[in-house]
Amino acid sequence: MSTLEVTREELLTREEAANRLSTLAAALAGGEKVVVPLGGSKVKVHVPDHVRCEIELEVDGDEVELEIELKWPAQGHEEH
Structure with a gap:
């Protein structure tokens, strides 16, 4: 069985992040x-x-990760 893993990281405003989560x-x-x-493509699952x-939730020094x-x-899955 094949594995698909795609990671994308970007800087968003708090409102943009909320919109992404709301859409999902x-x-x-x-x-x-x-x-x-995912960038220029989309994956349908x-x-x-x-x-x-x-x-x-992880707090490490001056960084918080949720x-x-x-x-x-x-x-x-289907890639487009």
Whole structure:
């Protein structure tokens, strides 16, 4: 089985970050397929009715990291 891993990091305003999360939340609530924009391309993934969610908050010196991770069994993806 092949592995797909794409990482994208960018600097956003707080409002832009909220809009990204809001768009993703609406897509998750709206159906089985979620389109994830990754730079110039998009990946469409199937999301089942139940997912495992892990939230991690790390404070290290002067940096705070909030990580939200959703996991589910893979059922394929489509790159666009």
